[in-house]
Amino acid sequence: MMKFLKYLSVLSTLAMIGVLVGGALVTKTESGMGCGANWPFCYGTWSVEMFIELSHRVVSSTAGILVLLLSIISWRKIGHIRETKFLAFISIFFLVAQGLIGAAAVLWPQSDFVLALHFGISLISFAAVLLLTLLIFEVDHKFDADSLIVSSSFRKHFIWLTIYIMIVVYSGALVRHIDSSLACPSWPFCNASQPLSFDYHLGQWVQMGHRLLAGIAFIWTWVLFYKIRKHYRNSRVMYYGWGIATLFITIQVILGGLVIFTKANLMIALLHALFITLFFGLLCYFLLLSNRSIKR
Numbered sequence: 001m002m003k004f005l006k007y008l009s010v011l012s013t014l015a016m017i018g019v020l021v022g023g024a025l026v027t028k029t030e031s032g033m034g035c036g037a038n039w040p041f042c043y044g045t046w047s048v049e050m051f052i053e054l055s056h057r058v059v060s061s062t063a064g065i066l067v068l069l070l071s072i073i074s075w076r077k078i079g080h081i082r083e084t085k086f087l088a089f090i091s092i093f094f095l096v097a098q099g100l101i102g103a104a105a106v107l108w109p110q111s112d113f114v115l116a117l118h119f120g121i122s123l124i125s126f127a128a129v130l131l132l133t134l135l136i137f138e139v140d141h142k143f144d145a146d147s148l149i150v151s152s153s154f155r156k157h158f159i160w161l162t163i164y165i166m167i168v169v170y171s172g173a174l175v176r177h178i179d180s181s182l183a184c185p186s187w188p189f190c191n192a193s194q195p196l197s198f199d200y201h202l203g204q205w206v207q208m209g210h211r212l213l214a215g216i217a218f219i220w221t222w223v224l225f226y227k228i229r230k231h232y233r234n235s236r237v238m239y240y241g242w243g244i245a246t247l248f249i250t251i252q253v254i255l256g257g258l259v260i261f262t263k264a265n266l267m268i269a270l271l272h273a274l275f276i277t278l279f280f281g282l283l284c285y286f287l288l289l290s291n292r293s294i295k296r
Contacts, residue, residue: 023056023102130285
């Protein structure tokens with residue numbers, strides 16, 4: 001049964017990545033109404049937008065079934081691990097929540113500011129599924145994370161950075177929903193010829209606000225990396241784990257610039273959504289380690 005649970009956890013994690021990237025694809029291609037004002041069924045004239053929206057619904061439904069199975073079996077088989085039941089509940093709860101928000105967006109017109117919540121809610125569900133997967137594969141034991149003591153200072157950093165990243169994610173989703181990815185023709189400034197000009201319209205304010213928030217997250221992550229290298233150089237899970245997280249956010253920032261330089265190339269934009277997903281999932285693992293450290 002544990003072998004099946006491992007396969008199921010990997011499939012569920014991949015399916016959740018598909019949900020998140022697929023949702024970004026729906027937004028970027030403006031395919032949200034590809035099936036008309038219908039949910040869960042799909043009606044209308046066959047088109048690329050219909051195919052994208054319908055595919056996203058199929059992937060989301062498949063992910064829902066996989067995550068439900070994962071939660072039930074994990075509850076039964078590894079329920080003795082203290083985080084399991086909480087993560088199982090969170091993964092299902094937020095997956096259902098994002099599905100309902102998606103349905104509401106189709107059936108009843110919603111504000112872009114409300115729709116931007118969709119990606120963040122899916123992200124929480126993904127993080128819970130990823131953490132369940134790591135527990136199932138006993139990653140903690142393999143990297144001696146069980147004996148790790150995370151200092152109070154680092155615990156606070158991880159907690160506040162997680163909350164802050166959710167704000168960054170929301171701002172990025174809002175950029176997509178109000179179609180302001182190319183509101184600023186230059187990078188990192190909105191207008192390279194007038195870098196100190198702040199005569200922006202709404203789309204440019206949202207775009208530049210997102211860049212500022214992302215830049216702070218990038219610097220914060222690198223500062224933490226140098227601190228971890230100093231204090232946890234001999235801890236593989238801390239040093240190498242945060243090194244990977246730092247790599248993810250660095251790639252994320254580079255991709256953000258490439259979105260502008262490539263005129264919002266679709267593949268670059270989807271990779272941009274993928275790497276913030278991976279970064280957030282890894283960040284939540286450090287939250288789990290921090291929580292365990294408190295209870296020792």
